[in-house]
Amino acid sequence: MKKYKIVNKTRFYVFIIFIVYFIFSTLSFFKSFGRAEYILSNVKYKEVYISKGDTVWDIALEYKPDKSDVRDMVAKIRDVNKMENLSIKPGDVIKVPLRKK
Structure with a gap:
């Protein structure tokens, strides 16, 4: 067996x-990626039809889980719908993640 010298x-x-x-x-990257994919695969969505005067903030307030921050829900809505900005108009349909029960 050959010996190596440092x-x-x-x-x-x-x-x-x-x-x-x-x-x-x-390992950390793949572990977190798998967890996120698992979490996202178990989420149910509701399609919300936008009316005049609706805002993403108001929709997030209505559908957010209790004791959670509305900003987190706004971010989830933005990510799910691949929104560049938070502008919506009457007639749009967006997906909203439902609360976990």
């Missing part, structure tokens, strides 16, 4: 730290 210990330790960090980051 010539530069600092470079070796930096390499080991980099490898450990890379593995940890990769």
